[in-house]
Amino acid sequence: MSEPIRVAVLGASGRMGATTVRAVQEADGLELVAALDAGDDLRSVTDAGAQVAVDFTVPSVTEQNVHTMLDAGVHVVVGTTGWDDASLGRVRDHLLRAPGVGVVVAPNFALGAVLAMSFARQAARWFESVEVVELHHPDKVDAPSGTARHTAQGIAAARASAGMGPVPDATSQTLDGARGADVDGVRVHAVRLRGLVAHEEILLGNAGELLTIRHDSFDRVSFMPGVLLAVRQVAGRPGLTVGLEDLLGLQA
Numbered sequence: 001m002s003e004p005i006r007v008a009v010l011g012a013s014g015r016m017g018a019t020t021v022r023a024v025q026e027a028d029g030l031e032l033v034a035a036l037d038a039g040d041d042l043r044s045v046t047d048a049g050a051q052v053a054v055d056f057t058v059p060s061v062t063e064q065n066v067h068t069m070l071d072a073g074v075h076v077v078v079g080t081t082g083w084d085d086a087s088l089g090r091v092r093d094h095l096l097r098a099p100g101v102g103v104v105v106a107p108n109f110a111l112g113a114v115l116a117m118s119f120a121r122q123a124a125r126w127f128e129s130v131e132v133v134e135l136h137h138p139d140k141v142d143a144p145s146g147t148a149r150h151t152a153q154g155i156a157a158a159r160a161s162a163g164m165g166p167v168p169d170a171t172s173q174t175l176d177g178a179r180g181a182d183v184d185g186v187r188v189h190a191v192r193l194r195g196l197v198a199h200e201e202i203l204l205g206n207a208g209e210l211l212t213i214r215h216d217s218f219d220r221v222s223f224m225p226g227v228l229l230a231v232r233q234v235a236g237r238p239g240l241t242v243g244l245e246d247l248l249g250l251q252a
C-alpha cells in the first residue's frame with residue numbers, strides 16, 4: 001500500500017476548515033498532519049511534513065499563504081475567495097520558481113455548482129439575456145460570491161466568442177445597486193439570508209422563454225468530494241489550475 005498524502009488545513013477552525021479537517025481525517029489515503037488558524041505559525045505546516053495545504057481562510061490572507069507554501073515546496077488547494085487576474089498572475093509567476101509544485105484555486109468545490117457553471121457557459125450563446133443571482137448565509141464577508149464572479153466571467157467569455165453584443169437593458173433611472181454588480185457585462189445580484197448556505201441561480205432569457213439553472217449547497221459536506229479530489233490530484237498537476245472543471249473532465 002502507498003503512503004498516505006500528508007495534509008495541512010489552514011483556517012481549520014472556520015466553517016469550511018472544520019468540515020475539511022473531518023473529511024481529511026475520514027478519507028482513505030490521506031493523513032491530517034496540521035490544522036492551523038489565525039495567529040498560528042505557517043512553519044508548522046512544513047515542520048509536520050505536509051505535502052498538500054488546503055486553504056479556507058479569508059480573502060485578505062489567502063494569497064500570502066499560497067506564496068509561503070510555494071516557498072516551502074508544498075502543493076496548495078485553495079477554496080478561499082477574493083482571487084483576481086492580478087493575484088492569480090503573481091502565483092503563476094511564483095510557480096515558475098517552484099518547478100513541480102501544483103496549486104488548484106477553485107471558487108466552488110461542489111460538483112453540482114461546477115456543472116451548473118459549465119451548463120451556463122454552454123447555454124450562454126443561445127440566450128439574449130442573462131443574469132446571475134447568488135444567495136448565501138449572512139456571515140459571508142464577500143459579495144458577490146467567487147462562484148458568481150466565475151460564472152459571470154465564463155458566460156461573458158462564451159458570449160464574446162459567439163460574437164454577441166451587450167445584454168439588453170434600457171434602465172436609465174435607478175437607485176444605486178438596484179441592478180446588481182457588473183461582472184464583464186453580466187449583472188450579478190447577491191442575497192444574504194439566515195438559513196441559507198450557498199446557492200446560485202443563472203437566469204437565461206429569450207423572447208417567450210426562460211431557462212433557470214440552479215444549484216443549492218444545503219450543507220458544507222457538499223464541497224468535500226471536490227476538495228478531496230483536488231487534494232489527491234494537485235501533486236500531479238504542476239503549475240496553476242483555476243477551477244475544478246479540468247479535474248472533472250469538463251471544458252473550462
Ligand SMILES: NC(=O)C1=CN([C@@H]2O[C@H](COP(=O)(O)OP(=O)(O)OC[C@H]3O[C@@H](n4cnc5c(N)ncnc54)[C@H](OP(=O)(O)O)[C@@H]3O)[C@@H](O)[C@H]2O)C=CC1
Pocket residue numbers: 010011012013014015016017036037038039040056057058059061078079080081082106107108109110146223
Ligand atoms: N471554494 C469553495 O467551494 C468554497 C469556498 N468558500 C470560501 O472559503 C472561505 C472561508 O469560508 P468560511 O469557512 O465560511 O469562513 P470562516 O470565517 O468560517 O473561516 C475562516 C477561518 O480562517 C481563519 N483565518 C483568518 N486568518 C487566518 C490566517 N492568517 N491563517 C489561518 N487561518 C486564518 C479565521 O479565523 P478568525 O475567525 O479567528 O479570523 C477562520 O477560522 C471564504 O472565502 C469562502 O468564500 C466557502 C465555501 C466553499
Ligand SMILES: O=C(O)C1=N[C@H](C(=O)O)C[C@H](O)C1
Pocket residue numbers: 081107108136140141144145146147148197198199
Ligand atoms: O462563503 C461561502 O459560504 C461560499 N463561498 C464560495 C463563493 O464565494 O463562491 C463558494 C460557495 O458559494 C460558498
